[in-house]
Amino acid sequence: MMPKLEILDLKTYYFVGPSIIKAVNGVYLKVNSGECIGIAGESGCGKSTLALSILKLVRPPGFIVGGKILFNGTDIIPLSFNEMQKLRWRKIAMVFQGALNALNPVYTIEEQIVEAITTHMKYGKSEARRKAGELLELVGLSRANLRNYPHELSGGMRQRALIAMALSCDPELLIADEPTTALDVVTQAQILMLLKDLQRQRNLTLIVISHDLSILAQICDRIAIMYAGKIVEEANIRDIFYKPAHPYTYALINAFPSVKGPKKGLFALSGEPPDMSKLPSGCCFHPRCPKVQKICYEVEPKLIEIDKEHYVACHLYT
Amino acid sequence: MRPLVETVNLKKYFSVRRGVARLLKGRVKYVPAVDDVNLKIYEGERVSLVGESGSGKTTLGRLLLRLITLTSGEIYFEGKNIMLLKGKELKEFRQKAQIIFQDPYTALDLRQTIRGALEEALIIHNLYSREERLETVIKALKSVGLVPPEFFLEKYPHELSGGQRQRAVIARALILNPKFLVFDEPLSLLDATTRVQILNMINEVKEKFNLTYLFITHDIALARYISDKMFIMYQGKIMEAGLTEEVLKDPLHPYTKTLMMAIPVPDPETKISLPPKVSGMDAYMVISLQGCRFYPRCMYATQQCKIETPLLKEVEPNRLVACWNIKS
Numbered sequence: 001m002m003p004k005l006e007i008l009d010l011k012t013y014y015f016v017g018p019s020i021i022k023a024v025n026g027v028y029l030k031v032n033s034g035e036c037i038g039i040a041g042e043s044g045c046g047k048s049t050l051a052l053s054i055l056k057l058v059r060p061p062g063f064i065v066g067g068k069i070l071f072n073g074t075d076i077i078p079l080s081f082n083e084m085q086k087l088r089w090r091k092i093a094m095v096f097q098g099a100l101n102a103l104n105p106v107y108t109i110e111e112q113i114v115e116a117i118t119t120h121m122k123y124g125k126s127e128a129r130r131k132a133g134e135l136l137e138l139v140g141l142s143r144a145n146l147r148n149y150p151h152e153l154s155g156g157m158r159q160r161a162l163i164a165m166a167l168s169c170d171p172e173l174l175i176a177d178e179p180t181t182a183l184d185v186v187t188q189a190q191i192l193m194l195l196k197d198l199q200r201q202r203n204l205t206l207i208v209i210s211h212d213l214s215i216l217a218q219i220c221d222r223i224a225i226m227y228a229g230k231i232v233e234e235a236n237i238r239d240i241f242y243k244p245a246h247p248y249t250y251a252l253i254n255a256f257p258s259v260k261g262p263k264k265g266l267f268a269l270s271g272e273p274p275d276m277s278k279l280p281s282g283c284c285f286h287p288r289c290p291k292v293q294k295i296c297y298e299v300e301p302k303l304i305e306i307d308k309e310h311y312v313a314c315h316l317y318t
Numbered sequence: 319m320r321p322l323v324e325t326v327n328l329k330k331y332f333s334v335r336r337g338v339a340r341l342l343k344g345r346v347k348y349v350p351a352v353d354d355v356n357l358k359i360y361e362g363e364r365v366s367l368v369g370e371s372g373s374g375k376t377t378l379g380r381l382l383l384r385l386i387t388l389t390s391g392e393i394y395f396e397g398k399n400i401m402l403l404k405g406k407e408l409k410e411f412r413q414k415a416q417i418i419f420q421d422p423y424t425a426l427d428l429r430q431t432i433r434g435a436l437e438e439a440l441i442i443h444n445l446y447s448r449e450e451r452l453e454t455v456i457k458a459l460k461s462v463g464l465v466p467p468e469f470f471l472e473k474y475p476h477e478l479s480g481g482q483r484q485r486a487v488i489a490r491a492l493i494l495n496p497k498f499l500v501f502d503e504p505l506s507l508l509d510a511t512t513r514v515q516i517l518n519m520i521n522e523v524k525e526k527f528n529l530t531y532l533f534i535t536h537d538i539a540l541a542r543y544i545s546d547k548m549f550i551m552y553q554g555k556i557m558e559a560g561l562t563e564e565v566l567k568d569p570l571h572p573y574t575k576t577l578m579m580a581i582p583v584p585d586p587e588t589k590i591s592l593p594p595k596v597s598g599m600d601a602y603m604v605i606s607l608q609g610c611r612f613y614p615r616c617m618y619a620t621q622q623c624k625i626e627t628p629l630l631k632e633v634e635p636n637r638l639v640a641c642w643n644i645k646s
Contacts, residue, residue, distance in 0.1 A: 217582065257542060258583050
């Protein structure tokens, strides 16, 4: 079966003055149809840039400088603006980070959803309005909320409205960038359950980006761990949590406290994430790695399959 | 034993003025950010204060340090009412009680070196001679893991990472040998791996300095790693209080239970589930001063809950709950 999305050696760099920030630096990723994949990593590791690259929304000084993004088998990188515009929202939609700021404060929810629908699809105004009402009900709001301005809604309701807007043109692939940051735990739980339901009901392919592994543990089928612009490990969710292969994955999983079960010690990794304009030699993780070897200083490890559908980029496995 | 910090019927209401016309009519709305809070913190206790945004936890933290004025009630520190302190006594209190803010990016003066920031505290309180001051600064930097300290002395905040800045902020609070600290969400803006580093560092210095603190957080899982006792706060009221491990093992208040169900666990086998009736917080949910604050979201709510406000009562040894449905 052809994957819904396949990313091959993608490179997105920001050219800031004399330095080059390699935010996405050779990413390989395969997303199958109907799957929910999580992308985890710390701030500045390039996960949001990766998401923007998939929609080709990276703004200067950022540019996609290499690689392929195959959507349903077609490379979208050479597509023109107009061709890309046909894919955006109708095929690939995104829920942007920061529910509190992603909506326009001077338009009602209805105006914003209707605008999204009429821009991308051949719908009349009244048809679009009817559809907007249906969408709000789908995400657990009521039709009455159509007339509200964003400031009249709570954080959770705004996030639902954003999800409704992203679904307005029945996309095949939905990217959610930090969909629950800044929400309270109860609201967060509701949004996560909503995303999971939508994925199942509509056979959506879902990419969820988060710095919080406990959130991804709740809804994802597979997880890719990103560090310094690269995917360092990718596997199904059980392998990531129970058989983490990369030392960074291990550290990240054990950095999250749990309220349930016995109280485990938390694992503290030394050092700080690298400066993206001055990446370390060899494996970018070597200055912080507890299992560093000589080869790690010189040679960059490749992403290899160590088990069925379990990929790791680490010299421990070569 | 006398508690180090004690509040008696502490209230802080913020007025929400809605337009001049309403003000003239004399209709001023109030938000009860802290409403009738009675708490005791004893020396050596590490207490966490857990609540969602808008629960009033930050307001309570600031009240305890007299950073804002109160509406009514009393706050005692070492047996003295802090609202009545003046002059020398107030300055002493300012030295003994310190706060660490959430955002290390704004808590430091951008035009002051780390050495300047730490030394300033000593100068204000007139502690040590010039040479001793430098020594004390170096010692404080070492204790929070900013090593080698000489490397950080002359650095400006923008030259440090988020984690290092938060360490510097903590060093600045510790340098005065405070008796009581308020941590106001000091880890929520840090990355996962940095967060664990700072968390472990706090756990180390708390033994070394024999700290007593109130740790404000929205993350109940984090509270487990930083406190022995916890208070659960909801819309200005303490809903449940007890030993951290006991509350987490057996939450009694419906709100605590809801929180525990909603919190995601870093384990794919343990999925979140929510009780059927629970709804999220509504931005315009009217806070009713009558009855239990959690009433509109509670699945066990009865008629009594709507009318009468439950008081925080001891239902088991070391466990306080404010709920009509829980009998001791």
